[in-house]
Amino acid sequence: MGRKGPRFFAAWQAESPRVYFLVDLLQLNHIYTSIWFLILIAVVALSLSYSIYYQTKGLIEFKTGAPGSFESSFSISVSKTAPGFAAKIRQAFQGAGYRPCLPGGGEDLIFEKNRWARWGSVIFHLGLFCIIIAAIYGLAFQKRGYVHLARGDTFSGRDQDLIARDCGVLAAVFDLGFRVRLNDFAPAYWETDQIKELSSGLTLFDKDREMKYVLSMGKPVRFKGIDIYQSFDYGYVLTFVLESKGAEPVVSHFFLDAPGRKDKPFTGGFVGESATDYTLDMKFYPNLIEPSFYVTLPGVDLIVKKNGKVEFDGRVLFSQQARVANGDTFTFVGINYWSALSFVKNYGIPFVYLGLLLSVTGAFLIYVFPYKRVYLKIREDSDSFQIAMGGRANRYQAIFSEELKEIGARLKKMLKV
């Protein structure tokens, strides 16, 4: 969902309501799904479409005619008695990958190489155009949502139950149309403490159907056009029960984020509205004996505050209680995993892949297969033919001139001149 979640923006709004109003008006809090960004992309699309039209028109109108005059890179004189020199000329050029352009006869011969590659620029820009169109469509209609789920919990699939969402300019709410239950969650680590794998066992409920899936990093689940991704965010959910005299017990769940190393604690706080007047800061150690990500002998360093005053600061083991000043107790009753899931509904993806393929192909054609033309003017004298040769490439003219010299040398050798 990006670096700045809903809590960040809510805090900003509370702190600076006027500034936030301006930011929200200009849609700077969601730049890439804003109207003005969409307009900017549309302008790029228009520019690309004009470029494609202009280039295509030029290519269609292009005629491979010989120029009236050209700079001759070399000329040779061939005796009229030399047999089949025209065929040898063809052979020399075809051996270098050139194809005759005019059927011969007349004064001029024209050879071309990579004629089809002239369309490379059009193909490349068309590919970019496809990507931009797909981006516009996606930016306008895409839907992205994000939830935290404790193991055993079910996400309703409704927009209002998403923790964060990012929808396109023309997209409405993001209702999945199905429920998702997190059956199981299994993190795995390398010996270096890095995450090796995060996988979630899911059950998807759609009307009367129940379908089980296993979700892992890099292997999303697709259901009813929605992609479900395993997020990097995960950790432990700690459950505390607040018991006060004369009041019903209050159960609170605390979602703690995983640390990068096993000798660091899981830290975090409450997600959602606080159910009590107390705030709890906690550092959870799954194993108090030795550093570990897995629960063996769990304990939490707990600070309980009420109205800014610290009521408790100490370590609480699992199933133990923390007593605060007025006799209230917090009992550590539950440990569970939580995992974050991302839901994405993208549009225009086939266009994206088509665009990528076209742009890569086009770029390849432009810079690996430059278009080249060679002109030969043949003039008849009394006892010989004078052949003048020149050429043009749409790129790398100096390298092409060297190639022309090599062809000329080969031709001279073949004609035994």
Add this chain to the structure above:
Amino acid sequence: MQLLKYEVISHWIAVSFYVVSTVLFVYCVAFQKEKSLNVGLWFALIGLIPHSITLAVRWYAAGHGPYLQTPETLSSIVWITLVMFLIIGYKVPKLRVTGSVVLPFSLLMMAIGLFSNPGIRRLPATFRGVWLIIHIGFTKIAAGSILIGLGMSVFYLLKERNGGDVFYDRLPSLEILDNYGYRFAGLGFVFWTIAVAAGAIWANQGWGRYWAWDPIETWSLITWLLLGFYLHLRRFYGWWGNRAAWLMIVCFIFSAVTLFVIPFVMTTIHSEYHM
């Protein structure tokens, strides 16, 4: 651990050969001794053998390709660049002198890698799949192309400045150097396009989005646009020669910033693989 000892030994052997090769190339340019060029080339070629062993041993020990830690990333980029350079040097002998730019930069990258954390890092959970391999492979090839293009541009400027000097007169003509600089910029653009495209597809598979304006994504786009700008200026505005050579140097700087600076100074998704 025994295996990694062999990796270190073969790595230092490769560096030694590259040092000698660099000295010979620089000697050639400084003292205009062309014969040292071929010897320098041979040293670079022979150095590739222990270098290949280094990468292979590292790959086997780590269980993944050389694209996570800084030393192996730099080392693999150098390997690809030198392979490309040697092929070009074989096919177009006149361009061998550009090794006096390519080799020092390669040696610098190897040196930076040697003094970085050499520890083996395990594969992050999202670093899998064929698109990642394509993305990384083409990024390295693009970096190599741009580095060789830089060599052409630098020699263009040197030859332009030292016109009339016997050594520089023996180099390819200014037009040829300019054209090859253009060609490698074009190839760099093609490979960079493939790298960015493959990276976007891999990002979608791993994180559910093709593009998130991550710093390294943004900078790779800037580099791509700059290369495109260079190519458009050449094609449609007749930019060539001195101006084009300087712009190629700017393109190289941007590509180097994208690959070697941004992952270290900013928090990016690619920071996962840089320690």
